[in-house]
Amino acid sequence: MPASQLTDRIDALLPQTQCTKCGYDACRPYAEAMAQSHEAINRCPPGGAAGIAALAALLDRPIALLDPDCGAHQPLQVATIDEAHCIGCTLCIQACPVDAIVGANKQMHTVIADLCTGCDLCVAPCPVDCITMVAADHDWTPALAQAARTHYQQRQSRLLARHHENSTLAARTLANKAELASAAQNDTPAKQQLIADVLTRARARRNKVAP
Ligand code: SF4
Ligand code: SF4
Numbered sequence: 001m002p003a004s005q006l007t008d009r010i011d012a013l014l015p016q017t018q019c020t021k022c023g024y025d026a027c028r029p030y031a032e033a034m035a036q037s038h039e040a041i042n043r044c045p046p047g048g049a050a051g052i053a054a055l056a057a058l059l060d061r062p063i064a065l066l067d068p069d070c071g072a073h074q075p076l077q078v079a080t081i082d083e084a085h086c087i088g089c090t091l092c093i094q095a096c097p098v099d100a101i102v103g104a105n106k107q108m109h110t111v112i113a114d115l116c117t118g119c120d121l122c123v124a125p126c127p128v129d130c131i132t133m134v135a136a137d138h139d140w141t142p143a144l145a146q147a148a149r150t151h152y153q154q155r156q157s158r159l160l161a162r163h164h165e166n167s168t169l170a171a172r173t174l175a176n177k178a179e180l181a182s183a184a185q186n187d188t189p190a191k192q193q194l195i196a197d198v199l200t201r202a203r204a205r206r207n208k209v210a211p
């Protein structure tokens with residue numbers, strides 16, 4: 001079977017949350033690694049034991065336990081934004097691999113729950129910790145996986161069209177607060193001050209309402 005065809009068949013078995021927990025930038029690169037480099041089949045926590053069994057059958061490999069280094073399998077969660085504390089910085093939008101967050105600069109943001117894959121990549125970049133993962137009221141289905149794949153591909157195409165330099169999605173999605181703070185150091189002093197003021201106000205407001 002040609003490698004691209006095998007990759008397609010492997011990719012069809014992956015959950016398409018694009019969470020990067022397998023250690024790859026998204027589901028498709030992990031599928032390519034399994035097809036081309038004999039990568040392990042037990043690195044996808046969202047797929048869990050059922051996903052590993054399906055991959056083992058397709059690739060004629062022994063079933064293995066989920067690699068704990070990649071995380072644990074758990075019921076679907078979705079992100080929710082505490083809009084009262086959101087400062088509209090847009091970092092979560094930049095991190096979301098499937099365009100499940102809407103909002104504009106300096107305006108509150110919100111999650112479209114039906115599009116959210118539960119990847120949790122938006123949580124760490126939020127500078128005011130106003131994004132929480134909560135239990136979803138639905139299961140992850142093949143139809144949702146297909147929709148997530150489409151949204152991911154559309155986003156990738158848009159990013160490639162806008163950013164010709166090789167600024168990887170992973171660089172943003174794996175961003176943490178320290179990296180973001182360091183990136184802010186490279187910004188203009190006026191903008192740095194603005195960000196600092198906004199964050200100070202947001203934290204003060206949060207501390208005031210905290211129990
Ligand atoms: S769902 Fe997450 S862990 Fe599984 S293949 Fe896709 S990106 Fe990797
Ligand atoms: S809203 Fe957050 S958890 Fe949901 S898909 Fe986007 S980045 Fe992932």
Ligand code: SF4
Pocket residue numbers: 081085086087088089090091092093103108109125126127128129130131
């Ligand atoms: S990262 Fe947090 S503060 Fe920034 S827009 Fe998203 S939810 Fe709002």
